[in-house]
Amino acid sequence: xxxxxxxxxxxxxxxxxxxxxxxxxxxxxxxxxxxxxxxxxxxxxxxxxxxxxxxxxxxxxxxxxxxxxxxxxxxxxxxxxxxxxxxxxxxxxxxxxxxxxxxxxxxxxxxxxxxxxxxxxxxxxxxxxxxxxxxxxxxxxxxxxxxxxxxxxxxxxxxxxxxxxxxxxxxxxxxxxxxxxxxxxxxxxxxxxxxxxxxxxxxxxxxxxxxxxxxxxxxxxxxxxxxxxxxxxxxxxxxxxxxxxxxxxxxxxxxxxxxxxxxxxxxxxxxxxxxxxxxxxxxxxxxxxxxxxxxxxxxxxxxxxxxxxxxxxxxxxxxxxxxxxxxxxxxxxxxxxxxxxxxxxxxxxxxxxxxxxxxxxxxxxxxxxxxxxxxxxxxxxxxxxxxxxxxxxxxxxxxxxxxxxxxxxxxxxxxxxxxxxxxxxxxxxxxxxxxxxxxxxxxxxxxxxxxxxxxxxxxxxxxxxxxxxxxxxxxxxxxxxxxxxxxxxxxxxxxxxxxxxxxxxxxxxxxxxxxxxxxxxxxxxxxxxxxxxxxxxxxxxxxxxxxxxxxxxxxxxxxxxxxxxxxxxx
Numbered sequence: 006x007x008x009x010x011x012x013x014x015x016x017x018x019x020x021x022x023x024x025x026x027x028x029x030x031x032x033x034x035x036x037x038x039x040x041x042x043x044x045x046x047x048x049x050x051x052x053x054x055x056x057x058x059x060x061x062x063x064x065x066x067x068x069x070x071x072x073x074x075x076x077x078x079x080x081x082x083x084x085x086x087x088x089x090x091x092x093x094x095x096x097x098x099x100x101x102x103x104x105x106x107x108x109x110x111x112x113x114x115x116x117x118x119x120x121x122x123x124x125x126x127x128x129x130x131x132x133x134x135x136x137x138x139x140x141x142x143x144x145x146x147x148x149x150x151x152x153x154x155x156x157x158x159x160x161x162x163x164x165x166x167x168x169x170x171x172x173x174x175x176x177x178x179x180x181x182x183x184x185x186x187x188x189x190x191x192x193x194x195x196x197x198x199x200x201x202x203x204x205x206x207x208x209x210x211x212x213x214x215x216x217x218x219x220x221x222x223x224x225x226x227x228x229x230x231x232x233x234x235x236x237x238x239x240x241x242x243x244x245x246x247x248x249x250x251x252x253x254x255x256x257x258x259x260x261x262x263x264x265x266x267x268x269x270x271x272x273x274x275x276x277x278x279x280x281x282x283x284x285x286x287x288x289x290x291x292x293x294x295x296x297x298x299x300x301x302x303x304x305x306x307x308x309x310x311x312x313x314x315x316x317x318x319x320x321x322x323x324x325x326x327x328x329x330x331x332x333x334x335x336x337x338x339x340x341x342x343x344x345x346x347x348x349x350x351x352x353x354x355x356x357x358x359x360x361x362x363x364x365x366x367x368x369x370x371x372x373x374x375x376x377x378x379x380x381x382x383x384x385x386x387x388x389x390x391x392x393x394x395x396x397x398x399x400x401x402x403x404x405x406x407x408x409x410x411x412x413x414x415x416x417x418x419x420x421x422x423x424x425x426x427x428x429x430x431x432x433x434x435x436x437x438x439x440x441x442x443x444x445x446x447x448x449x450x451x452x453x454x455x456x457x458x459x460x461x462x463x464x465x466x467x468x469x470x471x472x473x474x475x476x477x478x479x480x481x482x483x484x485x486x487x488x489x490x491x492x493x494x495x496x497x498x499x500x501x502x503x504x505x506x507x508x509x510x511x512x513x514x515x516x517x518x519x520x521x522x523x524x525x526x527x528x529x530x531x532x533x534x535x536x537x538x539x540x541x542x543x544x545x546x547x548x549x550x551x552x553x554x555x556x557x558x559x560x561x562x563x564x565x566x567x568x569x570x571x572x573x574x575x
Contacts, residue, residue, distance in 0.1 A: 017041035060211035064189035081140035089302030091242035146201035202239030233258035246492025269313035272326035303371030368392035374401035407460035
């Protein structure tokens with residue numbers, strides 16, 4: 006694995022460090038993230054709700070608020086329709102909760118993934134309309150590409166609001182009020198990278214702002230800060246950049262999650278093994294809370310976690326949380342089986358190909374996206390993983406750094422029935438008999454995009470540090486850069502010529518060790534899945550690692566997590 010390191014401007018780092026009383030390392034890390042101006046760096050380190058932009062500046066948001074106020078005033082029937090992932094679930098729960106406070110007459114729905122597919126499908130809309138035709142239909146986290154479906158609703162006299170963040174390559178829905186920063190707003194808009202739940206927060210903020218200006222007493226009673234728990238859940242789960250307004254939502258929302266007030270979250274914490282009262286970080290959401298919410302939508306019905314998040318019945322919430330936990334265990338077992346099969350299939354096809362297209366009819370459509378992510382990481386290749394549904398091959402794709410999967414699929418469109426997504430993640434549908442041609446076309450498109458040379462697996466070092474700086478005090482300072490995630494990755498540090506002591510394997514291929522910080526001074530370390538690349542003991546090595554707190558049974562200790570190692574000068 007190649008290591009890359011580009012030094013930052015020393016003068017800028019010195020200026021930031023002096024102005025904000027930070028260590029040299031932290032100042033360099035801020036400059037690497039683009040905060041070489043002390044004022045910008047201070048704003049990054051201290052995200053505040055007061056820095057959120059006026060929600061009414063978002064294109065079409067004021068129009069949508071005006072239509073919603075009319076519906077509330079006239080007691081019209083409102084339908085809220087969300088997606089089945091964490092972003093869609095939290096978006097729906099947040100909007101339903103606020104509108105229920107105002108006594109809205111509403112129903113909410115999410116698509117049944119296995120029967121109805123994604124978004125505003127005809128099957129899902131037929132089910133919605135069986136319960137009655139509403140006056141106002143609000144779609145969250147979907148709908149930007151649903152031109153025909155929106156037209157069908159409008160023919161029935163239904164007004165439509167869409168709050169979405171997905172990029173569309175198709176014609177936009179006519180006659181809908183569309184709130185989508187990727188469609189309407191400037192590229193530098195502070196809300197540009199918000200996911201659906203962030204946009205829903207802006208929407209309800211705009212509603213409250215207008216109602217408060219009109220002297221509405223209830224609007225003054227509602228404290229939106231209490232709902233940032235849902236916004237943090239959706240924002241972190243959806244892997245949007247944790248910068249700007251997303252960073253504000255995530256940082257303050259994580260603080261709110263430390264003491265969950267919702268019965269549903271309290272129950273979810275219990276089954277996920279998240280300790281109440283301790284600091285919650287993105288890892289807890291990405292690997293403990295989020296997967297349990299997602300599992301219901303992948304394997305069953307995503308309305309269950311919405312009901313749980315809205316409920317005040319702790320006993321009922323605990324029962325639902327146990328169901329979600331069971332779904333998650335089933336999902337993990339299915340995923341492990343498919344991943345093993347997909348790895349063998351890739352090896353048979355030739356894993357050195359520029360791209361992988363893997364298909365088996367029996368693969369569960371609810372987990373192929375996760376499997377695609379694992380396979381792309383395992384082989385460091387753009388990967389499509391597909392099951393079969395209604396006679397078609399359907400699935401998801403994941404890419405690697407340096408390959409834009411959306412651009413790579415454009416020359417392959419003749420072999421696809423439907424496709425779309427983001428540079429790193431796509432959804433695809435194809436005829437089974439077209440998969441060989443799709444595989445060949447995708448390999449060619451990827452090779453053309455990278456000029457015949459696939460990016461090598463590599464890591465980028467944020468800063469070289471002396472082992473002696475790896476203290477609890479330094480970690481407290483690093484915590485100011487958190488939360489870490491997309492757009493603000495956890496710093497990857499490196500040290501030269503360090504000594505590792507007591508190197509031992511444990512568990513399923515993991516490694517424990519002690520890193521010598523100084524004479525007689527050791528720091529605990531772990532190397533996950535590192536047994537096949539075991540570092541040498543008692544001799545100098547260069548190490549790349551992440552430095553963080555290890556919290557276990559009430560104790561909080563500094564620890565390094567080894568990412569890679571090299572012998573010096575190699």
